[in-house]
Amino acid sequence: MKKQALELSIEKASEKDIQQLAQIYLEGYKGLEEYSYTHMDDVVAYLNWLFRRDIAGIFVAKHRGKIIGFVASDGNWFSKREGKVVGAIHELVIHPEYRSKGVGKALMEKVMEYFKGRGLDTAELWVGEENYEAINFYRSLGFESRDKFNYWIRMTKKLDN
Template identity: 40%
Template sequence: MNKIEIKPIKDLKPLAEDLKRIYLDAYQEDYIYAYRDPGRVKRYLKWLIKHADGGFFVAFVDGKPAGFIVIQPDCRFHGEVVPEIHELVVDPAYQGRGLGKLLMQKALVFLKEKGFKKVALWVGEKNEDARCFYEKLGFKVTDRQGAWLRMEKELEAETYDQMSSKESSTRKASTTSTSSMISSGV
């Protein structure tokens, strides 16, 4: 990979088609957890940006969108406000190169700067690669609902530098298949 930039976006329109393509390509083998209809994916992306409150980040490689992460800061779980990562999507052409980890780092720094102490996500129970990826980043399984596992991570105990120094290689991981993508599956 060459030049990587991770930027927050507030307007979906200029990137909607690229992000829809990345989502569909990353989920090409998934018929359980992902939306397959392009129109539904576009509506889902609109829903994500509406609820992200500044937590929608796109990774650009040499100026081209290559992945994204979306956080909803105001999620409630059992009465507690805990931000949730709804999507972590990497274009299959860029998977296995650490881009997912860079996106996750950006999201965690964003949440720490906003004063949050914890973050959560949901992962498909059969997606061992994604669960392993998240566990390496310090997430722990805290709940189960149907085919989904809730994973949480405490933010106060770790800094960006500590996370960067952890295992640097990332494998292709997905909530759905080992060859598609990483996603919280919301």
Template identity: 70%
Template sequence: MVSIEKASSEDIEELARIYLEGYKGLEEYAYTHMEDVIAYLNWLFRRDVAGIFVAVADGKKIGFIASDGNWYSKREGKVVGAIHELVVLPEYRGLGVGKKLLDRAIQYFKERGLDTVELWVGDENVSALEFYKKYGFKEKDRFNYWVRMTRSIKDEVGG
């Protein structure tokens, strides 16, 4: 059984370990040194402390999502819900953990009155691209090796 809980700044070191483990093989898209990851996570918590959620199974943190309900998207021309990170430990992938985290973030964005979700994903991160497409995200544009994807949540029930 996996539960989704609000993360707190006390979780940063554990989230950093999940981040580093989760990005193995995709280092070109990630910070690779613990001190850089911790600085990045601190930035995410300052951006929107209420939008960071952690997946817990049997008392162990196994993944997290950093969602930001304060993000102004220049490309969309408005504040959108931004997914800055969605990381699940490799041994827990394919079990619905990522979907639970994503669903919680989208619920959070709806609670904030937002109608669009935006994220950027590495162009060779095929499993992430397929995951987001499966859950209704559409590719909007590309910048270098990043793909920008969005999903409208305007007319969805819930939240």
């Protein structure tokens, strides 16, 4: 079956989107709860923290005006392992009904553009060791596994500016 690309718009997220993002987060992590918050209040608190970290680095994907996924990135993140400020991707969540349709790729392209615009040369993320779909997706975008901490794998990608 051929993958079908969706009509998408990628926009900056706003704090008024937090409830919708929390709902997508909970849907998106079904089956991977060991890597996520599982209660709405905790998810909302986490999303509020992400907005405080770097409000300019959070983007939503919309299809026909409806939010179907988001990426929360941070262009101010000091990576102890890299020893410098990197572009950190804290969350990439796509509603399960919209996966494998180019949504994640479009959001990641937007974030890489954002990081490059900030003059950063490295992107970093952590992914659950058994989240094979996500690991393979990140590898397809040029991320490489670097190290592991408990059940998290750290992946990085060099950005060409």
